[in-house]
Amino acid sequence: MQITQPLAETAERRRENLLVRIVRRLADSRELTLFVLVVALALAMSIVYPNNFPTASNMRAVLLNLAPVGMLVCGMMLLMIGGTFDLSVGSTLAFSGVWAGVVAGWWGWPAESAVLVGILVGALCGLVNGLIVTRIGINALIATLGTLTIYRSLTYVTAGTGVTPISDAFAAYGRAADPLFRIQSPFWAMLVLVLVGGWLVARTRFFRQFYFIGGNPRAAQLSGIRVDRLILIGFVIMGALAGLAGVLGAARLNSAVVNAGVGIELKVITATVLGGASLKGGEGTILGGILGVLFIALIENAMIINAIGVFWQGLVVGLVLLFAVSLDRFKTSGRA
Amino acid sequence: MAPRLEINGLSKFFPGVRALDDVSMNVEAGEIRALLGENGAGKSTLGKIVAGVYSRDQGTVLVDGAEIGTLDEKAAGDLGIGIVHQEGSLVPQLSVAENIFAGRQPTQWLGQVNVRAMREQAKALIAQLGVAIDPALKVSALSPAQAQIVEIAKALSRDLRILILDEPTAALTLTETEKLFDVVRRLAGNGVSVIYVSHRLAEIFALCHSVTVLKDGRLAGTRKVAETSTDELIRLMVGRDVHFSRSPAGRKIGDVVLQAQNVDAPPLVRSASITVRAGEIVCLAGLIGSGRSEFCEAIFGARRRHGGSVRIGGTAIDPKGPWDGKHAGIGMVPEDRKAAGLFLGMDIVNNVAATVLSRVSSGANFSNRKAEALARNFVDELRIATPSVHQIVGNLSGGNQQKVLLAKWLAMEPRLLIVDEPTRGVDVGARSEIYRLLRALADKGVALLVVSSDLPEVLALADRIVVMAEGRTVGELPGDGASEEQVLRLATRYTASVAEVRNQADMAEA
Incomplete structure (x- = not known):
C-alpha cells in the first residue's frame, strides 16, 4: 500500500500535468490560442444560428469586409515587430484611393496606371513617415499622428467630396470575383499578401532583422544591422499596402470616398496586438495578425446576427484585447 | 573642539560586494578633503552614505560631535550636508531657480509659487558662490560648468556644513574647472568642509588640503597634500592581493591588423593612435572618461570620426556605421551587455x-x-x-x-575583435574562463583589442598596454613586467600636467 499510493499519485499528477501542459501550450502560442478561439466561435455560431451564420453569402460578406484590415495588418505587424507603428494608414488609404480615382475618373488614364498611381502614392506617404521617424528622429506616435491629419486633409484638398463614379475598367479591378466561391478581388489580394508576407517575415533573413531591431535597437545597430534603413523600408511597405487597400476599396465601390478608412488604424493595431505583437517590439507573426483580424470579424458578425446593437461591438472587441494583453503580462511577469 | 565630520568604522555591503570595510576619517571645518581611489574603490559610496543617499551597515558618523542616526537625503540636507552627484540631478527643461528650489519653492496665497521671490533667492544663493547666472534661464541653456554651479547652489542651505562633490569635473573643460575650484575655495574659506571625490591627481594637488585614499573599500591612508607626492598616492591606490596569472606566453605575433592613427572623434577622442597585430592582445587602459570606449567605437564605425585614419590589414576604411566595420572584419563586444549587446x-x-x-x-x-x-x-x-x-x-x-x-x-x-570590459559584473570563475577564451582566440591569430578598467586584468591579459588619458593615447608599456603603478602614472600623467597646459592656454589667450 505504501508503495502503490505514491504511484497512483504520480499518475494522477501526470494526468493533471497533461491538462496543464495543454493549457500552457495554448496560452504560450498566441496563434494557437486564436486559432482555437476562432474555430470554437465559428462552430458555436453554426450550431446556434444554422440559418444565418454558415451561409455562403454571410461568409462572403465577412471575408470581403475584413480584407482591407487584413492587408494593413501585414504591414503593421512588420512595423510592430520592429518596435514602431503607423497611425496614418487610414488617411493614406483614403489619399491613395482618391488619387487612383482622380487619375482614372477625371483624367481618363487607363485603369492599370490608376492602380499603380494609387499604390505609389501610398508608398510615398509611407516614405515620408519613415523619413520623419528615422531622419528627423520624431517618435512614431507623434510623427504619424501628424501625418494622419495631414494626409486626410490632403485627401479633401485633392478631391473635395470624392470621385464618383470612376470608370468601369477601374471598377473591374475591385469587383472581379473567382468563379467558385464568388468572392471579390480584395479578399484574394489579401490572401496572397498574407501567405507571401507570412512566409517572408517568418522565414527570410531580410525580414528577420526586424525582430532584432524590435528586440534591442542599440544592440541591433551594433551588430551591424542597418536599423534606420530597415525601419524606413518598413514604413514604405506599410504605405504601399495602405495604397493597395485604398485602390481596391475604391475600385470595388467604383467610388473614391474621402472618408474611407477613418478610424481603421485603431482596428488594425487592435488586431495586430491581439495577434501577438508587443508595443515593445520583437514579437509577433503575420499569421497571428490575420487570426486576430478573423477573430474580431467573427465577433462583429456574431453581434450583428444576434441583433445586438452595433454600439456594443467596440465594448466586446476592447474587452477581448485587454484580456489578450493581460494574458501576456501575466506570462512575462512570471518569467521576470 | 570636535571635528566637523567624524567617521568611525564605517562598512557598507552590497549583494556579493563589500563596498566599504571599516573606514574611519575626520574632516575639519573649512578643510577640502579629497577622496581618492581607483574605479570601484568605494569613494562614491562613502560620499553617498554621508549625504544620506545610502544607509550604512556598520559604524558611526558624527557631525560637529553629534552622532547622526539613519538619515535620508532630506534629513541630511537639514543637517547642512549637501551632495552634488556625478550624474547630475537637474531637470534641463526647468529654470535655474526652479531647479534650485525643486520641491520647496516659496509660495504665496493658495500655494501659488512666488516666482519673483524664488528668483531673487536663487540669485542670492548663486551670488554667494561668486558668480552670476540668470536664475530665469533654463538649465538646458547652461554650460556644464554653470550646471555644476547650480547644483552646488542647490546644495547650499542656510548653514551648509559639509559639501560632497562627486567627480564634479568629468564634463568640464580646463577653464571651467578652474572656475569651479574658485567656488569651492570660497566655500571652504567660509568654513564649509568639502569632500571632493575624484580620481584625478592633478586636481587634488591643485585644490585640496588633504587626501584620503581608499583601496577596494578599505582605508589605504590619509595624507596632507603638502606632504605627499603623486608616487605615494599611486602606491596607496594600487597594490592589492588578487592577481591573475599571466599566460606562459610564447604566442606567434603576426602582421599588423589594425593601424589607427590620430583618430579624432570629438568631444571624447582627441588624438588616439594604436596598432594591433594578428595574435596579439593589446589592452587599452586609462581612467573612466579617458575616451577608450569612444576610440573603439570610432574604429568600429559606431561613432563618427572627424579625422585620422584607420587601416585594417593595410586597407584604409571609413566606416559609416557598424555594418561597415563588420564588413571590414571587425567585431566589437560592447561594454554594456544588457543595453547594447x-x-x-x-x-x-x-x-x-x-x-x-x-x-x-x-x-x-x-x-x-x-x-x-x-x-x-x-x-x-x-x-x-x-x-x-x-x-x-x-x-x-x-x-x-x-x-x-x-x-x-x-x-x-573577426580579424580584429574589440572587447570592451570583458568581465564587468562577472564572477571570478567565469572571469578566468573568459581570459582563457581570449587567449585561445589570440592563439588562433585574431587581433584583440581589450578595453579594461581593471588593472590586474590588464596586467594578466596584455601583450602590450596602451594608455589613454583625456582622449589621447599617452603611452605604451610591454605587458610583461608592467606594474599597476606604471599604468596609473601614465593614465594620470596628462592630467598631472593640467596646470601647465592651462598656463599655456592663458598665455595664448593673452
Whole structure:
C-alpha cells in the first residue's frame, strides 16, 4: 500500500500535468490560442444560428469586409515587430484611393496606371513617415499622428467630396470575383499578401532583422544591422499596402470616398496586438495578425446576427484585447 | 573642539560586494578633503552614505560631535550636508531657480509659487558662490560648468556644513574647472568642509588640503597634500592581493591588423593612435572618461570620426556605421551587455545569429537548423551553462550572458575583435574562463583589442598596454613586467600636467 499510493499519485499528477501542459501550450502560442478561439466561435455560431451564420453569402460578406484590415495588418505587424507603428494608414488609404480615382475618373488614364498611381502614392506617404521617424528622429506616435491629419486633409484638398463614379475598367479591378466561391478581388489580394508576407517575415533573413531591431535597437545597430534603413523600408511597405487597400476599396465601390478608412488604424493595431505583437517590439507573426483580424470579424458578425446593437461591438472587441494583453503580462511577469 | 565630520568604522555591503570595510576619517571645518581611489574603490559610496543617499551597515558618523542616526537625503540636507552627484540631478527643461528650489519653492496665497521671490533667492544663493547666472534661464541653456554651479547652489542651505562633490569635473573643460575650484575655495574659506571625490591627481594637488585614499573599500591612508607626492598616492591606490596569472606566453605575433592613427572623434577622442597585430592582445587602459570606449567605437564605425585614419590589414576604411566595420572584419563586444549587446528577450540561437544572418541562411531563407547548429557549437566550445540553446538569454547568469555576447561576435570570425570590459559584473570563475577564451582566440591569430578598467586584468591579459588619458593615447608599456603603478602614472600623467597646459592656454589667450 505504501508503495502503490505514491504511484497512483504520480499518475494522477501526470494526468493533471497533461491538462496543464495543454493549457500552457495554448496560452504560450498566441496563434494557437486564436486559432482555437476562432474555430470554437465559428462552430458555436453554426450550431446556434444554422440559418444565418454558415451561409455562403454571410461568409462572403465577412471575408470581403475584413480584407482591407487584413492587408494593413501585414504591414503593421512588420512595423510592430520592429518596435514602431503607423497611425496614418487610414488617411493614406483614403489619399491613395482618391488619387487612383482622380487619375482614372477625371483624367481618363487607363485603369492599370490608376492602380499603380494609387499604390505609389501610398508608398510615398509611407516614405515620408519613415523619413520623419528615422531622419528627423520624431517618435512614431507623434510623427504619424501628424501625418494622419495631414494626409486626410490632403485627401479633401485633392478631391473635395470624392470621385464618383470612376470608370468601369477601374471598377473591374475591385469587383472581379473567382468563379467558385464568388468572392471579390480584395479578399484574394489579401490572401496572397498574407501567405507571401507570412512566409517572408517568418522565414527570410531580410525580414528577420526586424525582430532584432524590435528586440534591442542599440544592440541591433551594433551588430551591424542597418536599423534606420530597415525601419524606413518598413514604413514604405506599410504605405504601399495602405495604397493597395485604398485602390481596391475604391475600385470595388467604383467610388473614391474621402472618408474611407477613418478610424481603421485603431482596428488594425487592435488586431495586430491581439495577434501577438508587443508595443515593445520583437514579437509577433503575420499569421497571428490575420487570426486576430478573423477573430474580431467573427465577433462583429456574431453581434450583428444576434441583433445586438452595433454600439456594443467596440465594448466586446476592447474587452477581448485587454484580456489578450493581460494574458501576456501575466506570462512575462512570471518569467521576470 | 570636535571635528566637523567624524567617521568611525564605517562598512557598507552590497549583494556579493563589500563596498566599504571599516573606514574611519575626520574632516575639519573649512578643510577640502579629497577622496581618492581607483574605479570601484568605494569613494562614491562613502560620499553617498554621508549625504544620506545610502544607509550604512556598520559604524558611526558624527557631525560637529553629534552622532547622526539613519538619515535620508532630506534629513541630511537639514543637517547642512549637501551632495552634488556625478550624474547630475537637474531637470534641463526647468529654470535655474526652479531647479534650485525643486520641491520647496516659496509660495504665496493658495500655494501659488512666488516666482519673483524664488528668483531673487536663487540669485542670492548663486551670488554667494561668486558668480552670476540668470536664475530665469533654463538649465538646458547652461554650460556644464554653470550646471555644476547650480547644483552646488542647490546644495547650499542656510548653514551648509559639509559639501560632497562627486567627480564634479568629468564634463568640464580646463577653464571651467578652474572656475569651479574658485567656488569651492570660497566655500571652504567660509568654513564649509568639502569632500571632493575624484580620481584625478592633478586636481587634488591643485585644490585640496588633504587626501584620503581608499583601496577596494578599505582605508589605504590619509595624507596632507603638502606632504605627499603623486608616487605615494599611486602606491596607496594600487597594490592589492588578487592577481591573475599571466599566460606562459610564447604566442606567434603576426602582421599588423589594425593601424589607427590620430583618430579624432570629438568631444571624447582627441588624438588616439594604436596598432594591433594578428595574435596579439593589446589592452587599452586609462581612467573612466579617458575616451577608450569612444576610440573603439570610432574604429568600429559606431561613432563618427572627424579625422585620422584607420587601416585594417593595410586597407584604409571609413566606416559609416557598424555594418561597415563588420564588413571590414571587425567585431566589437560592447561594454554594456544588457543595453547594447544582447537581445535579452530572445534565445541563444537568435542572439548568436544576429551578426551572421547570411551565414545561417540558405539563399534568402533563414535556416533555423543552421542557426541552432552554430549556437550549439558555441555552447559547447565556450562552456555556456544552459539547459538548451533555446533558453532566453535574459534568464542566464551574468557570466553566461557575457559568453553568449562573445559567441555572437566570434560567429562572424573577426580579424580584429574589440572587447570592451570583458568581465564587468562577472564572477571570478567565469572571469578566468573568459581570459582563457581570449587567449585561445589570440592563439588562433585574431587581433584583440581589450578595453579594461581593471588593472590586474590588464596586467594578466596584455601583450602590450596602451594608455589613454583625456582622449589621447599617452603611452605604451610591454605587458610583461608592467606594474599597476606604471599604468596609473601614465593614465594620470596628462592630467598631472593640467596646470601647465592651462598656463599655456592663458598665455595664448593673452
